[in-house]
Amino acid sequence: MNLLFVHDVKAEIYKDEVFARSYGYDIWKERYLPSFDNIRVCFRTKETNKNLNGITDKSSGDKVYFDTRIGMFKGPDVFFSKRIKKILRENIKQSDAIIVRLDSFMGLQTIRECKKMKRPYMIELVGCAWDSFWNHGISGKILAPYLFLRTRKEVKAAPFVVYVTSEFLQRRYPTNGINTNISNVKLNQQNQQSFSERIMKIANMSDQIVLGTAANVDIRYKGQQFVIEALGNLKKLGYTNFEYQILGAGDNSYLKEVAKNCGVQDQVKFLGSFPHEKVFKWLKEDLDVYIQPSLQEGLPRSVIEAMSVGLPCIGSDVAGIPELLDKKWVFQRKKNKSKQISELLLKINKKNLEEQARRNFLEASKYNYDILLEKRKNILDRFKCSIGE
Numbered sequence: 001m002n003l004l005f006v007h008d009v010k011a012e013i014y015k016d017e018v019f020a021r022s023y024g025y026d027i028w029k030e031r032y033l034p035s036f037d038n039i040r041v042c043f044r045t046k047e048t049n050k051n052l053n054g055i056t057d058k059s060s061g062d063k064v065y066f067d068t069r070i071g072m073f074k075g076p077d078v079f080f081s082k083r084i085k086k087i088l089r090e091n092i093k094q095s096d097a098i099i100v101r102l103d104s105f106m107g108l109q110t111i112r113e114c115k116k117m118k119r120p121y122m123i124e125l126v127g128c129a130w131d132s133f134w135n136h137g138i139s140g141k142i143l144a145p146y147l148f149l150r151t152r153k154e155v156k157a158a159p160f161v162v163y164v165t166s167e168f169l170q171r172r173y174p175t176n177g178i179n180t181n182i183s184n185v186k187l188n189q190q191n192q193q194s195f196s197e198r199i200m201k202i203a204n205m206s207d208q209i210v211l212g213t214a215a216n217v218d219i220r221y222k223g224q225q226f227v228i229e230a231l232g233n234l235k236k237l238g239y240t241n242f243e244y245q246i247l248g249a250g251d252n253s254y255l256k257e258v259a260k261n262c263g264v265q266d267q268v269k270f271l272g273s274f275p276h277e278k279v280f281k282w283l284k285e286d287l288d289v290y291i292q293p294s295l296q297e298g299l300p301r302s303v304i305e306a307m308s309v310g311l312p313c314i315g316s317d318v319a320g321i322p323e324l325l326d327k328k329w330v331f332q333r334k335k336n337k338s339k340q341i342s343e344l345l346l347k348i349n350k351k352n353l354e355e356q357a358r359r360n361f362l363e364a365s366k367y368n369y370d371i372l373l374e375k376r377k378n379i380l381d382r383f384k385c386s387i388g389e
Contacts, residue, residue, distance in 0.1 A: 001384060003036035004095035006088070008104035010072065011043040011059060014052050018045065018066045021216075021249060022301070024057035024276055026186070028064045030373060032099075035380040038063040040091055042106060046072040056249065056273045067091055075105040076143065085109065092119050097387055102151055103129035111154050120387045122160040122379075125169050126184060128319055131296035132221070160383050162376070164299040165320035178382060182375050185301040185367050186276075187308045194284065195361050198310035202353045205288060207241045209348060212287040214279060214302040215294070217270065218250030223293030223316065225258045229338035230345060232262025242267060242345060247282060249273035284309045289348065293341065294318050295333055308364035312356035314344050326359055 011020035020043060028039055041059075045068045052058075060066060069087050078084050088110055092098060098114055098121040100107040107123075114121040130148040133140035155161055155173040163169045163181045170181070215222035224246055231242055244267060246255065252270045259265040274282065283290065283306050290306035292315040299320035306313055307324065314329045315321040316337070322330050331340035 001036050001096045001387075002094065003032060003039045004042070004091050004098045004110075005032070005039055005101075006042045006091075006098065006104070006107055006110045007101035008075070008106050009043050009101075011045045011066070012048040012050075012052060012056075013045055013066075013068060014048050014050065016060075017053075017058060018043075018060040018068075019052040019056050020059045021056050021273060022184075022276065023059045025059060025061035025064065028059075028061065030186075031376055032380075033063055035377060035384065036097065038065065040095060041066045042070055042088065042091060042110075044072050044106075045070055054275060057276050070106075078105045078109050085113065088113050089117065092117055095119070097383065098122070099124060101126055102155070103127045103132050103147065108147075108150060108154065111158075120159070120383070122162065122383050123155055123158045124162045124164075125155060125173060126164045126298040128169065128172060128296060128298070130172070131319065159386065160379065162379060166299075166323050168319045168323065169298065178379070180375055180379050182372050182379075183299050183301070183304065183367050185299075185304040185372070186369050187305060187364065187367060190308055190361070190365060195310045195357070197284070198357050198361070199354060201288075202350055202357060205350070205353075208243065209241060209345075210243045210245060210286060210288045211291050211345075212245045212247065212282070212289075213291055213293065214247040215292075216250045217246060217248045217252040217255055220254070221295040222248075223295055223337070224255055226293045226337040227291055227341055228255065228258045228262055228264060228268055230341035231264040231267055233338060233342040234345060235262070235264055235267075239346070240267065243269065245269045245271055245282075245286065247271045247274060247279070280305065280309065283311055287311060288353070289314060291341070292316065292321060293331075293337065294321070297321060299323065304364055304367050307360035308367070310357040310361040312348075312353045313360060314341070324363065326356060329356065 009020055011018050100110050101124045129151040130144050133144035152173050155175050159177045161175040161177050161179040164184055166181050213224055259268040290311045290313045292300050292303050294316055297319040303324050313325055315325050316333050317330050
């Protein structure tokens with residue numbers, strides 16, 4: 001049985017190999033290929049002359065085929081492009097089953113084409129359309145109501161839906177179809193030694209506190225600017241013992257300007273992009289606190305990954321983040337975010353860090369990868385049975 005997988009994620013092509021952050025080949029091999037013979041993938045793609053091996057995740061591999069004709073379109077263009085619609089229809093026609101990740105423009109258009117062609121599809125809902133676009137400039141605020149309502153309509157009517165959250169997305173986008181909740185996270189095997197090393201790291205830490213966020217640096221709703229502004233607030237009060245490491249691809253010029261304006265450019269480090277397997281080493285060895293200051297999320301994998309190595313975490317009250325973190329370390333997006341972050345940073349001490357390390361390490365155990373794989377296999381089997389195989 002042939003699977004088509006559609007999402008708006010941006011991918012790059014280097015010497016016929018496809019690279020996409022957080023879409024390493026293991027995702028296809030472990031989650032989908034056990035249930036399907038091969039996978040056709042429609043991402044946004046562009047060619048690059050930069051060797052991305054060892055820099056970001058290699059997505060291409062055996063039995064996974066990318067349709068690179070899609071190109072790097074601007075979101076709403078997909079609703080009007082006859083060329084893209086034709087490519088989607090060709091892929092749908094050649095596939096036995098279709099999985100669409102939302103929120104995404106290409107995903108919504110794929111669902112429309114599937115309905116026209118009476119082809120079986122499943123939705124994986126990984127983010128909130130309203131939050132994504134309302135926090136994305138003036139044009140985003142114009143698009144947000146339409147995309148929210150259309151996504152809500154499609155999820156309601158979908159025969160199968162996989163949510164990444166336990167509660168949040170289910171409330172905003174209820175469905176009448178068969179559904180389950182499965183996080184997209186893939187954790188390294190948790191072990192007591194890793195936790196013990198975290199407790200020792202906390203016990204031996206100096207006054208210097210290293211914060212970190214993993215997210216693209218050119219998407220403003222990821223919120224790194226609020227942390228930088230918080231460091232500026234603290235510097236005015238005489239606190240300069242915080243370093244902020246930002247891991248992620250993209251144009252960092254806006255965040256650099258924010259750091260300069262706040263007078264903390266020497267406290268902010270831009271690390272660029274890592275392959276996923278190196279992220280855990282960074283979380284485990286380099287950071288004292290992980291912070292997710294987003295204005296839009298589903299259930300952020302990076303937070304669960306940080307928790308799995310016993311990292312204390314701070315996050316916004318967005319989407320699934322409050323499902324993960326102790327409410328004492330969650331700030332409200334509707335209030336002065338940088339001020340709230342400043343106040344939380346001043347509360348950091350060894351006792352609080354150890355308490356949160358223990359709590360987060362235990363909470364992360366709920367996201368055992370083998371359990372998540374079994375849940376995914378079960379719903380994929382039901383999806384395939386509904387098709388007739």
